[in-house]
Amino acid sequence: MTLAALNDYLSCHGLLVQSTNAKGRSVFANRSHKRGNVLITSQPLGTVVSPSSRHEICNYCFHKPQPLCTLQQCSQCKSAYFCDMTCFKNAWLTYHQYVCQPTAATLTDHHRNDLDESDALDLEMLERVALNCWRYNKRLGNIRSGTTAKAEEGVQLTLDTFYSLVGHQHDDNGQRHRRRQALAQHALSRSYLTNSGLTEDQLTDYLGKFQYNNFDIHDDHLYKVGKGNYPVASLFNHSCRPNAVVLFDGFLLSIMAIEPIAAGQEITIAYVDPAHDRQHRQSLLLNKYAFTCQCVRCVDTTIYGRIDGLLGDEAMDQDNALALLRHATPPMTGSSSTTRAAILQQVNDWDLLEMCRRYDRRHHGAPDPTGPLTLASYTHFAIQFFAPYLWSACNPAISFSSASSFPGALPSPPSRALSYFDDPLPDSAKPMVPTTYDAILNHVMQAVQAYPTSDIIPWRLDTLTTAAQLLHDAMKHGQWRNAVKLGMYVLIQYCWIYPPYHPILAQHLLLLAKCSWNSIIKSELLGDGKALEMAYERGVRRWIMLSKETLAHAVGKHSEQWREMVELEWIFLREQKLKE
Numbered sequence: 001m002t003l004a005a006l007n008d009y010l011s012c013h014g015l016l017v018q019s020t021n022a023k024g025r026s027v028f029a030n031r032s033h034k035r036g037n038v039l040i041t042s043q044p045l046g047t048v049v050s051p052s053s054r055h056e057i058c059n060y061c062f063h064k065p066q067p068l069c070t071l072q073q074c075s076q077c078k079s080a081y082f083c084d085m086t087c088f089k090n091a092w093l094t095y096h097q098y099v100c101q102p103t104a105a106t107l108t109d110h111h112r113n114d115l116d117e118s119d120a121l122d123l124e125m126l127e128r129v130a131l132n133c134w135r136y137n138k139r140l141g142n143i144r145s146g147t148t149a150k151a152e153e154g155v156q157l158t159l160d161t162f163y164s165l166v167g168h169q170h171d172d173n174g175q176r177h178r179r180r181q182a183l184a185q186h187a188l189s190r191s192y193l194t195n196s197g198l199t200e201d202q203l204t205d206y207l208g209k210f211q212y213n214n215f216d217i218h219d220d221h222l223y224k225v226g227k228g229n230y231p232v233a234s235l236f237n238h239s240c241r242p243n244a245v246v247l248f249d250g251f252l253l254s255i256m257a258i259e260p261i262a263a264g265q266e267i268t269i270a271y272v273d274p275a276h277d278r279q280h281r282q283s284l285l286l287n288k289y290a291f292t293c294q295c296v297r298c299v300d301t302t303i304y305g306r307i308d309g310l311l312g313d314e315a316m317d318q319d320n321a322l323a324l325l326r327h328a329t330p331p332m333t334g335s336s337s338t339t340r341a342a343i344l345q346q347v348n349d350w351d352l353l354e355m356c357r358r359y360d361r362r363h364h365g366a367p368d369p370t371g372p373l374t375l376a377s378y379t380h381f382a383i384q385f386f387a388p389y390l391w392s393a394c395n396p397a398i399s400f401s402s403a404s405s406f407p408g409a410l411p412s413p414p415s416r417a418l419s420y421f422d423d424p425l426p427d428s429a430k431p432m433v434p435t436t437y438d439a440i441l442n443h444v445m446q447a448v449q450a451y452p453t454s455d456i457i458p459w460r461l462d463t464l465t466t467a468a469q470l471l472h473d474a475m476k477h478g479q480w481r482n483a484v485k486l487g488m489y490v491l492i493q494y495c496w497i498y499p500p501y502h503p504i505l506a507q508h509l510l511l512l513a514k515c516s517w518n519s520i521i522k523s524e525l526l527g528d529g530k531a532l533e534m535a536y537e538r539g540v541r542r543w544i545m546l547s548k549e550t551l552a553h554a555v556g557k558h559s560e561q562w563r564e565m566v567e568l569e570w571i572f573l574r575e576q577k578l579k580e
């Protein structure tokens, strides 16, 4: 396929694909795009649901059933689940009629018995993609679409782009290639593919493309629920500091800008979680996608290139693996238990009210320079800089253009909805905030690194890992006040890693709003006093306001999280009114 054909389609979306030496093809903006804009939506050529999600989401559209509704089980194979007859019929027409077997046949299916889960999923995906390629090709025949640019991704474009995807076959070791051949043979033994005219070599090539191009499909809460092959979306290259993210509405994929993107800039997404340290990200990218990352965070000498130096290495993999395996906190042995205890001590000593007073009202909020920063002083110091930026990012009407570098007076809120940042302090009482996010990162980085350090260095990734575990423990045990403090600390760490509008940030802001609301309830029960209650109220207001805009874009207004946020806002405002 020529780049011209692809560009006819992409140009309708303000995008352009070009070949670059280092990365193969790259997608660029050919006009500017605003933060929060959906750049492109893409239909899959094939999808598979993860075994653990088969009973939980529709196996066709990937949506969860509506409240009070249940999924319908296929009466023949009893192993597939659908929202309703419409999804069942769509699945039947596209692939289910070929793979649906009576229960007994499925159980004795010798093809899959010797496969591990990953191979079984790859085989399933291969069968679906091969079926679609065959069906679409039959339908299209020799008719090629005209040259008129179309805003919709047509079947021809999806197919041609799929055939053009990178497979890195030449880099493959023999063992990997043999595994693919074995899966291709499995697929060709299925009666419906035997007559498709597809060859073992073609299917082996498709499997190579999967490895470097498939997307993990996730639900509203960012849990992986399956895999999909989206050829056009696969053209976007990786960066550890991406300016766009991948979102899903069921199986429909969108790519959304999370930074303002200028014409001529490359658009990148993250193939691995940017929260990993540099070494871990690089080895994941090399093993899974066969390239050495040269992105702005991995090689740049500007602020993004210094973030990994600040964050350091993450906690040992073994600790993480144990935590994941046991769905619990890692065992309290050796240094990790000491770190945990020391962090918990700092959290218990953290006087939220005193910190809010100190950092919001006096001395431009700089901690005592003679001692190390605690989690509390680090968080309250840094939040003064990050929160206004998040706030302005969430309010397109407000820009960082004033000479004082701090957003000026805000317009009165038009209604009782939380649409403005609730900060009662006069500008003069606040520290100067640099005018761009890069400048804020630079300023805070330099400031915190000037402090002496102790065993617990708040800005390091290993502290974040332990604090994140403690946060989940605190929420599990209803220790809401500790959860608020740890949640604020985690937010600061996320500000280094994720740009505003990133779904992880949106999700975390909602979590903070919920923890603050639960703290209000707990404070009322314990009679903690008006001042503390007001600090939590301000927190709920602030976190709801911030999560609202980010959630609307990052996960959408159809999502469970959006519903939770709207409910929380409603309850909060009602309680506030009752207090008046």
Ligand SMILES: C[S@@+](CC[C@H](N)C(=O)[O-])C[C@H]1O[C@@H](n2cnc3c(N)ncnc32)[C@H](O)[C@@H]1O
Residues within 6 Å of the ligand: 022, 023, 024, 025, 026, 164, 165, 166, 212, 213, 234, 235, 236, 237, 238, 239, 289, 290, 291, 292, 293, 294, 295
């Ligand atoms: C999903 S594809 C992206 C589109 C690809 N560039 C193409 O021409 O089809 C993934 C492949 O693109 C290349 N790639 C993506 N991001 C890269 C990066 N940051 N640095 C170097 N190569 C990259 C690698 O070859 C990787 O295996």
